[in-house]
Amino acid sequence: xxxxxxxxxxxxxxxxxxxxxxxxxxxxxxxxxxxxxxxxxxxxxxxxxxxxxxxxxxxxxxxxxxxxxxxxxxxxxxxxxxxxxxxxxxxxxxxxxxxxxxxxxxxxxxxxxxxxxxxxxxxxxxxxxxxxxxxxxxxxxxxxxxxxxxxxxxxxxxxxxxxxxxxxxxxxxxxxxxxxxxxxxxxxxxxxxxxxxxxxxxxxxxxxxxxxxxxxxxxxxxxxxxxxxxxxxxxxxxxxxxxxxxxxxxxxxxxxxxxxxxxxxxxxxxxxxxxxxxxxxxxxxxxxxxxxxxxxxxxxxxxxxxxxxxxxxxxxxxxxxxxxxxxxxxxxxxxxxxxxxxxxxxxxxxxxxxxxxxxxxxxxxxxxxxxxxxxxxxxxxxxxxxxxxxxxxxxxxxxxxxxxxxxxxxxxxxxxxxxxxxxxxxxxxxxxxxxxxxxxxxxxxxxxxxxxxxxxxxxxx
Numbered sequence: 001x002x003x004x005x006x007x008x009x010x011x012x013x014x015x016x017x018x019x020x021x022x023x024x025x026x027x028x029x030x031x032x033x034x035x036x037x038x039x040x041x042x043x044x045x046x047x048x049x050x051x052x053x054x055x056x057x058x059x060x061x062x063x064x065x066x067x068x069x070x071x072x073x074x075x076x077x078x079x080x081x082x083x084x085x086x087x088x089x090x091x092x093x094x095x096x097x098x099x100x101x102x103x104x105x106x107x108x109x110x111x112x113x114x115x116x117x118x119x120x121x122x123x124x125x126x127x128x129x130x131x132x133x134x135x136x137x138x139x140x141x142x143x144x145x146x147x148x149x150x151x152x153x154x155x156x157x158x159x160x161x162x163x164x165x166x167x168x169x170x171x172x173x174x175x176x177x178x179x180x181x182x183x184x185x186x187x188x189x190x191x192x193x194x195x196x197x198x199x200x201x202x203x204x205x206x207x208x209x210x211x212x213x214x215x216x217x218x219x220x221x222x223x224x225x226x227x228x229x230x231x232x233x234x235x236x237x238x239x240x241x242x243x244x245x246x247x248x249x250x251x252x253x254x255x256x257x258x259x260x261x262x263x264x265x266x267x268x269x270x271x272x273x274x275x276x277x278x279x280x281x282x283x284x285x286x287x288x289x290x291x292x293x294x295x296x297x298x299x300x301x302x303x304x305x306x307x308x309x310x311x312x313x314x315x316x317x318x319x320x321x322x323x324x325x326x327x328x329x330x331x332x333x334x335x336x337x338x339x340x341x342x343x344x345x346x347x348x349x350x351x352x353x354x355x356x357x358x359x360x361x362x363x364x365x366x367x368x369x370x371x372x373x374x375x376x377x378x379x380x381x382x383x384x385x386x387x388x389x390x391x392x393x394x395x396x397x398x399x400x401x402x403x404x405x406x407x408x409x410x411x412x413x414x415x416x417x418x419x420x421x422x423x424x425x426x427x428x429x430x431x432x433x434x435x436x437x438x439x440x441x442x443x444x445x446x447x448x449x450x451x452x453x454x455x456x457x458x459x460x461x
Contacts (some may be wrong), residue, residue, distance in 0.1 A: 071123075
């Protein structure tokens with residue numbers, strides 16, 4: 001079977017997304033399933049049947065269908081956005097990408113069959129309502145997930161709608177321009193172009209700078225959105241009172257004018273009737289596409305890793321703080337002015353009640369450390385931690401040494417508690433000598449252990 005442009009485009013996007021998912025830690029069965037779904041979509045959309053069906057939709061001229069075509073397209077777009085939000089836990093980058101792609105392919109279906117303003121406005125409003133109705137209908141399939149991510153869903157519904165409009169009114173124009181520039185003209189269109197002698201190298205340079213600038217800005221937005229999503233997917237990414245969505249969308253559209261007009265000038269100066277021009281156009285579009293894919297993929301990967309790292313740092317900090325609080329309480333009891341054996345018996349009776357909680361906090365801290373260490377070891381060559389000056393193997397060594405010292409302190413405290421309990425069972429006259437021979441050596445070990453902990457704490461500051 002010969003692959004057409006639709007096959008190649010969808011398969012290319014599928015491979016890129018599958019590769020990114022594997023880099024981010026997805027299981028092999030999930031990646032294989034995603035590739036199978038992408039292959040099925042590519043086969044359906046790229047087949048002759050799909051092409052004829054799509055052409056038939058565009059060519060239908062019935063009066064009723066021309067009026068319901070736009071609302072139906074918007075319902076479909078809303079349903080696609082809802083499915084993406086549910087499957088990706090409200091990933092903003094995927095929502096924008098899918099809506100931009102939906103806008104490109106649905107642009108021919110969004111024409112309004114009248115020029116009368118009084119009829120156009122209700123139809124446009126109906127289309128907007130249809131979009132959000134389709135979105136709500138799909139999201140309502142999973143009520144529990146919708147409740148958990150309700151705040152982000154509301155934010156991304158507006159963002160996705162804006163991305164859809166950008167795809168319909170702006171990206172579709174660029175898509176048609178690119179498709180025209182890499183398509184060989186028919187025999188009827190092939191004609192000598194001796195009069196076209198303008199050079200386009202300056203426009204190629206302008207195109208390169210424009211593409212890199214646009215890709216850098218989009219990568220920054222993708223990194224920020226991915227980082228926020230990975231850190232707290234159930235929370236809104238936009239602070240309260242910050243309504244800068246229109247500004248961001250407007251700035252991206254204005255920034256995209258630079259490479260768009262550069263490419264228009266290139267196509268105007270280098271018509272496809274010349275085979276060498278056609279080859280150059282195909283190579284240029286391939287290079288531009290690779291640039292965008294690589295930069296955005298790296299930005300998303302680094303952003304998700306950064307968000308996961310922030311979340312893990314908070315978990316480590318919280319576990320360490322909980323452990324420190326319990327340890328401080330135990331230490332405060334031990335540091336009381338204990339003069340008699342009765343004082344020790346009373347104090348260590350309090351300590352004994354706190355030991356289960358102390359041991360539980362140690363286990364929780366160890367589990368978080370193990371999870372963080374496993375996450376670090378599973379990273380590939382794309383690792384955002386190379387940008388963290390404080391994240392070094394020495395840090396992990398110090399963390400594990402500190403945890404080991406805390407375990408020793410816990411074990412020693414248990415010995416002390418058991419010793420004091422045994423002392424309490426003796427007659428009062430024998431308790432001082434027992435304390436001197438059995439308990440005092442444990443206090444010496446405790447002082448040595450405390451010095452080690454203080455030395456390690458000074459080293460990590």
